[in-house]
Amino acid sequence: MNFELIGTMIRLRYKLLWANTRTRNGKIALFFAGYLLLVMVIALLGAGGTGAGMVAIKSGKGAVLAGAILTGIFAQGLLASVILGFGMANIFSEFELRRYPLRAAERRVTRHFIGIADPFWILFLVLDLGIAFGLYLFGAGSFWFGLAAVLLLFVCNYIAARVLGMLVQRLTSQKFGAMMMLALIICVGMLPALLQPVFKKNPAILAGVKRVWQTTPPAAAGVAMTHLDVSGVQALGVIALWLAVLAALLALLERRPPKAAVVHDTKVVWEGRIDRLGAIFGPTVGPLVANWLRYYWRNNRFRTIYPLALPLAAFLLFFFSRQDAAGHSAMGGPLPMALAVFGLIGFIGTGQFAVNQFGYVGGGFRRFLLLPTDPAAAFRAGSYLFVSLSAALILPAAVLWTIFGTIPPAAPLLAMLVGCSVMSLFLFHGVALWTSILGARRGNYKQALGNDLSLAGNVVVLGGTLGWLFLPQLVVRGDSPALVRNFWWVTPLLALAALIFYMVSLRLTTSLFRARREELMTLMEGKG
Amino acid sequence: MQMDGQTAAIRITGLSKLYGSVTAVENLSLEVPPGRIFGFLGPNGSGKSTTIGCLTGLLDPTAGQIEVLGQRFDAENVAIKRRIGVMPETLGLFDPLYAHEFLAFVARIFGLDEATTRKRVTELLDALELTDSGKTLAEYSTGMRKRVAFAAAVIHSPEILFLDEPFESIDPAGVALMKQWLRRFTDQGRTVFMTTHVLETVERVCHDVAIITKPGKLVWQGDVSVLANDGKLHFNGQEFDALEPLFLHLTGEKYKDLDWL
Numbered sequence: 001m002n003f004e005l006i007g008t009m010i011r012l013r014y015k016l017l018w019a020n021t022r023t024r025n026g027k028i029a030l031f032f033a034g035y036l037l038l039v040m041v042i043a044l045l046g047a048g049g050t051g052a053g054m055v056a057i058k059s060g061k062g063a064v065l066a067g068a069i070l071t072g073i074f075a076q077g078l079l080a081s082v083i084l085g086f087g088m089a090n091i092f093s094e095f096e097l098r099r100y101p102l103r104a105a106e107r108r109v110t111r112h113f114i115g116i117a118d119p120f121w122i123l124f125l126v127l128d129l130g131i132a133f134g135l136y137l138f139g140a141g142s143f144w145f146g147l148a149a150v151l152l153l154f155v156c157n158y159i160a161a162r163v164l165g166m167l168v169q170r171l172t173s174q175k176f177g178a179m180m181m182l183a184l185i186i187c188v189g190m191l192p193a194l195l196q197p198v199f200k201k202n203p204a205i206l207a208g209v210k211r212v213w214q215t216t217p218p219a220a221a222g223v224a225m226t227h228l229d230v231s232g233v234q235a236l237g238v239i240a241l242w243l244a245v246l247a248a249l250l251a252l253l254e255r256r257p258p259k260a261a262v263v264h265d266t267k268v269v270w271e272g273r274i275d276r277l278g279a280i281f282g283p284t285v286g287p288l289v290a291n292w293l294r295y296y297w298r299n300n301r302f303r304t305i306y307p308l309a310l311p312l313a314a315f316l317l318f319f320f321s322r323q324d325a326a327g328h329s330a331m332g333g334p335l336p337m338a339l340a341v342f343g344l345i346g347f348i349g350t351g352q353f354a355v356n357q358f359g360y361v362g363g364g365f366r367r368f369l370l371l372p373t374d375p376a377a378a379f380r381a382g383s384y385l386f387v388s389l390s391a392a393l394i395l396p397a398a399v400l401w402t403i404f405g406t407i408p409p410a411a412p413l414l415a416m417l418v419g420c421s422v423m424s425l426f427l428f429h430g431v432a433l434w435t436s437i438l439g440a441r442r443g444n445y446k447q448a449l450g451n452d453l454s455l456a457g458n459v460v461v462l463g464g465t466l467g468w469l470f471l472p473q474l475v476v477r478g479d480s481p482a483l484v485r486n487f488w489w490v491t492p493l494l495a496l497a498a499l500i501f502y503m504v505s506l507r508l509t510t511s512l513f514r515a516r517r518e519e520l521m522t523l524m525e526g527k528g
Numbered sequence: 529m530q531m532d533g534q535t536a537a538i539r540i541t542g543l544s545k546l547y548g549s550v551t552a553v554e555n556l557s558l559e560v561p562p563g564r565i566f567g568f569l570g571p572n573g574s575g576k577s578t579t580i581g582c583l584t585g586l587l588d589p590t591a592g593q594i595e596v597l598g599q600r601f602d603a604e605n606v607a608i609k610r611r612i613g614v615m616p617e618t619l620g621l622f623d624p625l626y627a628h629e630f631l632a633f634v635a636r637i638f639g640l641d642e643a644t645t646r647k648r649v650t651e652l653l654d655a656l657e658l659t660d661s662g663k664t665l666a667e668y669s670t671g672m673r674k675r676v677a678f679a680a681a682v683i684h685s686p687e688i689l690f691l692d693e694p695f696e697s698i699d700p701a702g703v704a705l706m707k708q709w710l711r712r713f714t715d716q717g718r719t720v721f722m723t724t725h726v727l728e729t730v731e732r733v734c735h736d737v738a739i740i741t742k743p744g745k746l747v748w749q750g751d752v753s754v755l756a757n758d759g760k761l762h763f764n765g766q767e768f769d770a771l772e773p774l775f776l777h778l779t780g781e782k783y784k785d786l787d788w789l
Contacts, residue, residue: 267661268626268628268649268650268653268661269661270628270632270646271629275636287633287636287637288637290633291622291625291633294625294629295622295624295625298624298625298664299624361622362623363618363619363620363621364620364621364622364623365620366586366616366618366620367616367620367621367622367634367680369585369586369603370584370585370586370609370614370616370620371609371634371637371638372606372607372609372610372637372638372639373606373609373637374604374606375585375603375604445623445624514603514604517603518586518587518588521586525618
């Protein structure tokens with residue numbers, strides 16, 4: 001092993017990170033990131049991890065509780081990295097590392113050392129350490145056993161996330177794989193609610209599940225942290241075994257990259273459906289809209305999110321209805337719940353793309369400026385597409401609500417709900433116009449999952465989603481039928497105001513786009 | 529170079545482009561006559577691509593005027609954009625699209641009807657040997673991507689072609705074909721404005737050449753077609769029998785020797 005060169009490459013990764021701070025914005029970002037990281041580490045170590053360790057001791061079920069907490073942390077690490085893309089950045093790809101005199105094994109070690117040293121994973125290490133420290137402090141375990149368990153579990157968590165990420169990437173690169181993936185996520189989300197009655201009826205099944213769980217790395221880590229005897233050593237062995245299996249699986253997956261399904265064909269196939277859809281927007285804008293649609297329809301992330309916007313809305317309704325039925329109403333009743341879900345329909349399918357329209361076009365951005373159209377025409381066309389695609393979900397949602405809704409359907413209620421959707425549609429896409437220019441960020445077109453939006457983009461998407469989920473319950477109070485009868489006209493009126501906001505934004509951002517197009521070009525081409 | 533009684537295809541007057549405090553092009557003035565292949569040369573970072581960016585509406589000049597086909601040109605001049613074709617430095621392709629989809633998109637935006645679009649796309653793909661329609665642009669080699677960008681520049685039969693380093697990465701057969709097309713293009717009175725670093729190609733293809741140095745300063749402009757008839761290039765009383773020595777002389781490039789190499 002050429003540890004010297006591996007060390008140099010790892011240092012280079014941090015030098016590159018430091019190089020980003022040469023700009024004023026970079027310095028500010030670094031300061032805030034460093035400050036936040038420090039605060040989080042202190043908070044996690046002090047309040048989170050150690051606190052959890054203390055609770056584990058006090059409850060008298062140290063091993064089980066520590067295992068349960070570690071399982072939660074482990075699962076969060078997996079979900080945050082695979083679904084949201086945190087800590088999964090490949091600073092140097094295998095291809096890039098090949099230019100250096102490193103053997104295959106050394107390249108693998110370099111890549112994963114750089115990966116595991118990501119601040120995201122350090123946070124998880126701190127959490128795990130906090131629990132081990134808490135248990136040790138209150139006399140429930142050995143410091144060295146705890147430390148060994150944490151280190152093994154931490155590496156296990158990282159490798160498991162890599163393996164799962166690669167499997168997800170393989171699944172989503174298949175035809176309909178992206179849709180299957182999100183359907184899977186929804187099913188997993190619903191699983192606890194579905195399994196609860198099964199476990200109640202058959203406690204033997206639950207006992208079986210517990211037995212299986214005890215062989216997992218976090219549960220084993222819980223045992224290792226609290227036992228100084230043979231069972232502690234055995235638990236460490238279980239984690240080490242998992243680590244070996246996961247490492248072998250990772251090596252296998254990396255050695256066998258998915259084969260691109262390239263069809264060698266010499267006959268041009270003219271596919272006209274997308275162009276016909278684009279033609280609805282007229283001869284000038286139509287080809288641009290069709291181009292955007294064709295472009296995004298080939299994107300795995302888009303193909304995951306958009307088709308599942310309606311099922312996701314239905315899932316939310318189902319989920320909140322169950323909570324309502326169980327007596328702990330999270331949404332303040334059926335009407336606020338319906339308003340929240342209808343509001344989300346206005347942007348949930350396209351929001352992530354609308355806030356960063358040019359983020360995935362890379363060098364293609366330049367082409368838009370060379371075409372014999374107003375330079376901002378492509379920008380407007382992109383927004384028209386996203387608005388149209390989201391608008392197309394409103395009618396089916398209204399029909400589905402009429403059939404399956406939890407409140408008896410009536411014209412004023414439907415007007416209120418559709419008005420809510422239209423309002424969020426124009427409001428969100430109006431804000432998205434600004435974000436696409438002022439908060440643009442170069443993204444990775446090939447990545448199916450993960451988050452590569454700018455801070456502004458995240459604020460708009462996540463803030464919009466959370467805001468829309470909880471705003472209706474703050475505003476709508478009192479008896480639902482009376483509210484609908486007296487105030488059904490409010491949301492259509494707000495929808496009109498949102499439409500005006502969208503049109504004004506469109507006009508203003510068109511000028512802004514012209515003024516900032518050079519800056520955007522530099523950013524999208526990766527030179528900024 | 530002032531032209532006599534003929535409207536210049538391209539006229540640049542006092543063009544400057546600054547990126548913040550960095551000057552990329554400084555007070556550049558030149559004219560390109562119609563029906564010529566014009567080579568725009570300079571060392572790396574001398575402002576060639578920036579100049580082409582200003583000439584094609586990608587960039588806004590900080591100062592100066594640009595006239596294309598006798599009209600004032602800026603990024604908003606759609607009528608002129610319709611009459612020019614551009615092969616940019618970074619190619620400007622949409623990677624997930626197939627070549628025929630990309631070319632058809634460009635053709636439609638340039639106002640070609642559906643029948644003409646399909647006919648021209650098919651002919652261009654065939655002529656440029658881009659016949660593997662099962663691959664997206666992302667899966668094409670660098671040379672093939674250049675060919676697609678070239679096809680996109682010519683599909684609407686423009687009056688002026690701007691080509692930023694068109695021949696690099698393309699195989700000899702492709703280069704020969706493109707040269708042949710460019711000659712036929714200018715024989716019809718149309719103009720080609722191109723940058724390249726391959727001076728032998730410039731000597732064989734271009735009629736006129738302008739050489740700039742950092743930051744975008746014009747240092748020489750002249751007719752290089754004389755070289756084909758054993759003529760000489762002149763600068764400050766000195767004679768040069770090829771473009772390379774003149775270029776090196778003007779740009780101050782020196783051969784540095786590394787004793788360990």
